[in-house]
Amino acid sequence: MQEYILHRLLLLIPTVLGVTLIVFLMMHFIPGDPVSLLLGDYYTQEVADAIHQEYGLDRPLHIQYLLWLKRMVTGDWGNSIIAKRPIFDDLIRRLPITVELVILAMSVALLIAIPAGILAALRPYSWHDYGAMTTALIGVSIPEFFMGVLLILGFALAWNILPAVGYVAPTQSVVGNLSHMILPAVTLALPRAALLTRLIRASMLEVVRLEYVTTARAKGVRERSVVLKHALKNALIPTVTVLGIQIGFLMGGAIVVETVFSVPGVGSFGVAAISLRDYPQVQAFVLLVSLSFVLSNLTVDILYAFLDPRIRYDKEID
């Protein structure tokens, strides 16, 4: 086990280096000199040269990368071009909002997907199987922003029971915070719930055919506990692997959903930075989101090894 975790942690090093390298190079691929963008109308050759020197932009590329990496690690993420504020502070202040959104969305998705997947698998090819599967298929085919629009139309405009857009800090009012977060979280959750329902149904169908389930039934275990204890536990294992990928989708989706609902999280920060062409902010945003994706994948992989001893064993062998 320890060996597997160590192996997985070592694999993290090339991934993080690769990701940071791409994020670093991104700035160099953007057409135009970043310094002239930074100075705008105040551009003079002397000032530009001075800034080049200060940030080490006159050095060779690999040295620049190392210097940049050092600044990133020490939390010096530079200042935004337009507001001239430290980017790191701005992002860290917004991070909890996006994390709350993603956690809420994941919980809602699982709360829908686990019962729906089990129900569909218990009576395959029945009407509630077809019902669940059709709903799930529509769910994976709907873009997040359209789902958001439909929810705003229904819950905010037609029935007027939830606020359409905006954000309230939980320190101000917990109820206000949740009532503002619920529509974005459900928007983000539904496509994920659809995908997970399909997955849980498929793996439940596979597991209930296995002999140990038959054995459990033959022993006279109650059906409820056969399904929930014996079958579900093993059926959920493949779901955990997909969770990692789903977290990536959630963070991608959060970018759009935060824009639709005006949630002041990391995603809307990124969108604003892109439309203002504030490239240092864009770079910081991309770095933060991609690194948190890498880390959540790591967590899921390690969790997976705890749940399924076979994986651990296979990976230790090679």
Added chain:
Amino acid sequence: MERRALRPTRAKAQSLLALTWQQLCRSKTGIAGLIIVLLLLLVAALAEMLAPYSPTLTTRESLAFPSWEHPMGTDLLGRDVLSRIIHGSRVSVYVGVVSILLAIFAGIPLGTVAGFYGGWADNLIMRIMDVVMAFPIFLLAIVIMVILEPSTMNVVLALAIVRIPIMARIVRGSVLSVKEHEYIEAVKALAQTQVRVLGRHVLPNCLAPIIVTSTLNIGNAIIIEASLSFLGLGTQPPTPTWGWDLKQNLTLIELNPWITIFPGLAILFTVLAFNLLGDGLRDALDPRLKT
């Protein structure tokens, strides 16, 4: 002799197609998907003839509700929403299909080299693919669009790049499993060149997973294209796109909700059609995946 050698291959390819068709016909939803996809291609191709108005023609009839004259209403500038949706299908279908084709054309050689030759080439290619996959797909697409400047062609490129690792992985996986079969051993014993072994015998047997994944990925590519357009990072106005139209009309949702709903429904039905077709093809081509 040469013609003889060709014939069995051709006959086999036909029978695979025929078999797939037979299997697909059994799935009502798959056929429904296929019909909608074909209709959609037709709409995109004949947009100019089908649209009742020009998609960019502005009139004084601002924010009209659906009526006989304007079945889906008009937007703030008095443009006919139905005509904009018909023309918007072009970008969606074009981006979805062409980006996946590009990803296949890049993914096949990469995956084949990695799977067939193994060793350092495999390691190098797959590690690079791993780094690309370490980004969430949508974020990576955004990054590429920021670097490349928004335009339809660049959306195609961005969506192709994010799919290459997925295609390469699938091809590599199928090549790895196919190359262990005895018939490949037999072909090798006949001293055929490696290119011939690959092109004639290995790749045709990897086609099924490539076709299934591609169809399912077209739907997802269309969602990402619409999301990029929604954020203003996709095809630029005046070319109508469903994502951008939805975003424009979102601010007017209280005045006329219909003009926001119709572009969304267009995206939903298009993606649904490709997903139905993909599910049908999966059941037809890969009985193992059937649940």
